[in-house]
Amino acid sequence: MSAPWLLYGANGYTGELIARRARVLGERPVLGGRSADAVAALAAELGLEHRVFALDDPAAIVRGLEGVKAVLHCAGPFSRTAGPMAEACLRAGAHYLDITGEIEVFESMAAHDAAARAAGVMLLSGVGFDVVPSDCLAAHLKRRLPTATHLALGFQASAVLSRGTMTTMVENLHRGGAVRRDGRIVFVPPAWKTRVIDFGRGRVEAVTIPWGDVATAYYTTGIPNIEVYMAAPESMRWMMRLARPLARLLRTKTVQALLKSRIRSGPAGPSAEHRARARSFLWGEARDASAAVVSRLETLEGYELTSRTALMAVQRVVAGGVSTGFQTPAGAFGPDFILEIEGTTRQDEDPRAIRPHV
Secondary structure, three states: OOOOOEEEEOHHHHHHHHHHHHOOOOOOEEEEEHHHHHHHHHHHHHHOOEEEOOOOHHHHHHHHHHOOOOOEEEEEOOHHHHHHHHHHHHOOOEEEEOOOOOOHHHHHHHOOOHHHHHHHHEEEEEEOOEEHHHHHHHHHHHHOOOOOOOEEEEEEEOOOOOOHHHHHHOOOOHHOOEEOOOOOOEEEEOOOOOOEEEEOEEEEEEEEEOOOHHHHHHHHHHOOOEEEEOOOOHHHHHHHOOHHHHHHHOHHHHHHHHHHHHHHHHOOOOOOOHHHHHHEEEEEEEOOOEEEEEEEEEEEEEHHHHHHHHHHHHHHHHHHOOOOOOOOOOHHHHHHHHHHHHOOOOEEEEEOOOOOOO
């Protein structure tokens, strides 16, 4: 009997959350990863099949995907791991999903759209907190204002991160920020712009960040001008601006090794108690020359949300009837996909007129 789907990176912090939730819901994914002992131990505990293979041998990856209908890829940093896995999925005829939030990964997947369609495969990146809630919010705003030319998104979330998330952040410290202007991605300094945003709990200052929606929201909505903001205290904003002149230093092997060593010495990620208690708040504004609409979302803590949205996404893909080629979460499942997560609410402000400049 063929295996329905494979969870690669199952022994990582987020991968294990997904694996455990999958079993609670009666799913039987094949667990995969590079660390033989860790993957085998988790598979034995959960009573699941497992496969061990690294991502530096294309033929070995294809063999590892034998009989698999879809792969949920959870082993980052995705800027290094997504390409080999997605290429193997195209060769094996398996749908590809991941939980990345990295702009370059989304753009790479979009560039493989034609190849994926020819192979009958879906490439669906960003099925976790990055970028399901914000992508769905972007699609909802586009639905409210179809003529929108500018989109701003923002989030206020827990500052407790997993080792994998922090490692990805460290590897991208030197890259600065990014926005989309007139349909093209433009690289800007860290914390390039500051904006005061009300996420539903009072006005706070937020700064631009190179979040995945700079890529995905364009494909979802067609809106050509996009900025993404993150609520940040003054100390964080100061540190982000301080990084501007230190870009070359931050990318050196010595600094990278030092920062990653400190990450490895810390906890794997947020505790179960924290995940159950924390909440995430999102805000979005779409506007054209004459009107603007604002909507907000409140949902689960980021990793808790990811364990649910990623599993929902792969279940739908395995069930069949999905579009092939490059897809975004809201493009594949619609703007209301996020509302299927328990404890998620969305609120709309009344549209407001924009006075023309004279």
